[in-house]
Amino acid sequence: MSGRVLIFDTTLRDGEQSPGASMNREEKLRLAHKFASLGVDIIEVGFPAASPGDFEAVQAIAREVRGPVICGLARTRPEDIRTAWEALKDAEKARIHVFIATSDIHLQYKLRISREEVLKEIETGVSLARSLCDDVQFSAEDASRSDPDFLCQAVRMALKHGATTINIPDTVGYALPHEFEALITKIRQDVPEVAKAVMSVHCHDDLGMAVANSLAGIRAGARQAEVCMNGIGERAGNAALEELVMALATREKELGFTTGLKRNELYPTSRLVSMVTGILVQPNKAIVGANAFAHESGIHVDGVLKQPLTYEIMTPAEVGLGQNNLVLGKHSGRAGLKSRLKDMGYDLNPEDFERLFMAFKALADKKKEVFDEDLEALIADEILRIPLRWKLEYLNIVSGTVTVPTATVRIREGEKLLTGFGSGNGPVDAVYNTLAEMTGSQAKLLRFGIASVTGGVDAQGEVTARLQEGEFIALGKGADSDILVASAKAYLNGLNRLEYLKEHAPKTKNGMCSSAGGGDAA
Numbered sequence: 001m002s003g004r005v006l007i008f009d010t011t012l013r014d015g016e017q018s019p020g021a022s023m024n025r026e027e028k029l030r031l032a033h034k035f036a037s038l039g040v041d042i043i044e045v046g047f048p049a050a051s052p053g054d055f056e057a058v059q060a061i062a063r064e065v066r067g068p069v070i071c072g073l074a075r076t077r078p079e080d081i082r083t084a085w086e087a088l089k090d091a092e093k094a095r096i097h098v099f100i101a102t103s104d105i106h107l108q109y110k111l112r113i114s115r116e117e118v119l120k121e122i123e124t125g126v127s128l129a130r131s132l133c134d135d136v137q138f139s140a141e142d143a144s145r146s147d148p149d150f151l152c153q154a155v156r157m158a159l160k161h162g163a164t165t166i167n168i169p170d171t172v173g174y175a176l177p178h179e180f181e182a183l184i185t186k187i188r189q190d191v192p193e194v195a196k197a198v199m200s201v202h203c204h205d206d207l208g209m210a211v212a213n214s215l216a217g218i219r220a221g222a223r224q225a226e227v228c229m230n231g232i233g234e235r236a237g238n239a240a241l242e243e244l245v246m247a248l249a250t251r252e253k254e255l256g257f258t259t260g261l262k263r264n265e266l267y268p269t270s271r272l273v274s275m276v277t278g279i280l281v282q283p284n285k286a287i288v289g290a291n292a293f294a295h296e297s298g299i300h301v302d303g304v305l306k307q308p309l310t311y312e313i314m315t316p317a318e319v320g321l322g323q324n325n326l327v328l329g330k331h332s333g334r335a336g337l338k339s340r341l342k343d344m345g346y347d348l349n350p351e352d353f354e355r356l357f358m359a360f361k362a363l364a365d366k367k368k369e370v371f372d373e374d375l376e377a378l379i380a381d382e383i384l385r386i387p388l389r390w391k392l393e394y395l396n397i398v399s400g401t402v403t404v405p406t407a408t409v410r411i412r413e414g415e416k417l418l419t420g421f422g423s424g425n426g427p428v429d430a431v432y433n434t435l436a437e438m439t440g441s442q443a444k445l446l447r448f449g450i451a452s453v454t455g456g457v458d459a460q461g462e463v464t465a466r467l468q469e470g471e472f473i474a475l476g477k478g479a480d481s482d483i484l485v486a487s488a489k490a491y492l493n494g495l496n497r498l499e500y501l502k503e504h505a506p507k508t509k510n511g512m513c514s515s516a517g518g519g520d521a522a
C-alpha cells in the first residue's frame with residue numbers, strides 16, 4: 001500500500017459549523033491563504049447557498065486564492081448548485097461538492113423521501129453540477145449508518161453522472177475503525193468503477209475516533225481525507241488535520257502514505273485558526289497543544305536531555321513550534337516589522353500595515369519581547385476581526401480587596417463617543433455590566449476564558465467571551481497586555497459578531513449538516 005493522500009481541508013465550512021465559530025469574509029480569506037501556503041490540496045470554503053455572507057466569502061476566495069482547488073458545498077437542489085457555481089466559477093481550480101443523505105434514518109425523519117427519490121436527486125444534482133464544472137464531489141451524508149447496498153447504489157449513480165470524487169462521511173462519528181475500513185473495502189469491491197474516481201473519507205469525532213477512522217479508510221483505499229485544523233467542526237468536530245498528517249508522516253514506514261503539506265506550518269496555522277475562530281486549543285491537544293512537547297517528570301526530562309528520541313516521536317520544529325523566538329522589540333522599525341510579517345506569510349496593504357505598526361509600537365512599549373504569537377494576536381485584533389460597530393477607546397478600573405469594583409468605559413460607535421460607568425462583583429463583571437448598559441445589549445455571557453499568548457509575566461492575555469442573543473451564539477476574542485482591556489475587547493468583539501450574525505443570518509435556521517437537505521428539501 002502506498003501513495004499520496006490528498007488533504008481536503010474543511011475548516012472554513014464544517015469547522016465554521018462549530019458553535020460560535022462563524023467567520024466573516026476577511027477572516028475566511030486570511031485563513032484560505034494560510035491553508036494554501038500550508039499546502040492543502042483542496043479547501044472547502046463554505047456553503048454559498050446558505051447565506052449571502054457565505055456566498056461573498058466563497059466568491060472572494062475563489063477570485064483571490066491560488067494553488068489549492070477551491071470547493072463549495074451544495075445540496076442536490078438545482079438552486080444550491082447554481083449558486084455554488086456562481087460563487088466558484090472564477091477560481092483557478094473549482095470543485096462543486098454535492099451531498100444528500102443516504103441513511104434510512106435521514107430519509108425517513110429529515111428528508112421524508114424514498115430511496116428512489118434520493119437516487120433521482122443524485123442523478124439530477126450530480127449531472128447539473130457536472131454540466132457546470134469538471135470537478136464534482138459527491139457525498140453520501142450519514143454513509144456509515146446507511147444500508148451498505150443502498151450506499152453502493154448511490155455511489156454508482158453519482159459515478160454514472162460524472163462525480164470525480166466519492167466521499168464517504170461518518171457524519172455522526174459512530175463508526176469503529178474496523179467497520180469503516182470494511183465499508184470502504186466493500187464499496188471498492190461492489191462498485192469497481194469507483195476506481196475511476198478518488199475515494200474520500202470524512203469522519204466526525206463523536207466517539208474520539210475521527211482520525212483512527214480516517215486512517216482505516218485510507219488503508220482500505222481512500223486517497224482523500226477531509227479534515228479540520230485543530231479538529232474543530234460540527235459537535236465534537238472533524239478529524240484533526242494536524243493529527244492525521246503527522247500520523248501519516250511519523251508512521252510513513254508502516255503506512256506508506258505521504259501528503260503534500262509543509263509540516264512546519266502546522267503550528268502557525270493552528271494558532272491562526274484558534275485566533276480567528278475564538279476556539280482555544282486544549283493544552284494536551286496532540287501536535288499543537290501547549291503541552292504536546294512539554295516534558296514534566298524528572299525521568300522524562302532527564303531522558304530527553306540525553307537523547308530526545310527517548311520520549312519524542314517527532315520534534316517540535318517539525319510542526320513549526322518554537323522556531324521563532326525573539327523577533328522584535330521597541331527599537332524595531334517598519335522595515336523590521338514588514339520583513340517579519342513577510343516571513344509569517346502576511347502581505348498587508350499600506351493602511352493595514354500602518355495600523356498594525358502603531359499597535360505593535362504600543363505593545364512593544366509595554367512588553368520587552370514581541371513574539372510571532374503576539375503579532376498574530378495583534379493582526380487578529382486590528383485587522384481580521386469583524387468590521388466594528390463598537391470599538392473600545394478607553395477603560396479605567398478601580399478594584400481591590402476593600403472596594404466595590406467599578407469601571408469607567410469609553411467606546412466609539414461610528415462617529416459617536418459614548419462614556420459609561422458601572423460596578424460589578426469583580427472588575428470583569430463591572431466592565432461587562434457597563435458595556436451591556438452602554439450598547440443596550442441583551443446578550444448573555446455563556447462562558448469566559450483567559451489564556452496567555454506567550455510565556456513570561458508580561459505576556460499578553462487572550463480572552464474569549466461566548467455570548468448568546470436569542471438563536472445566535474458568538475465567540476468574542478480580545479488580546480492585550482492588560483487582561484481587563486483584553487476582556488473588554490473580547491466582549492465588544494462578541495457583540496460585533498452577534499451584530500454580524502444577525503445581519504447575515506443564513507436562510508436555513510439550523511446548522512448546515514442538520515438543516516441541509518432537510519424538511520422541505522430535496
Ligand code: KIV
Pocket residue numbers: 014099139140141142167169170171172202204513
Ligand atoms: O458530515 C457530513 O456528512 C458532512 C457532509 C456535508 C460531507 O459534512
Ligand code: ZN
Pocket residue numbers: 014169171202204234513
Ligand atoms: Zn461533516
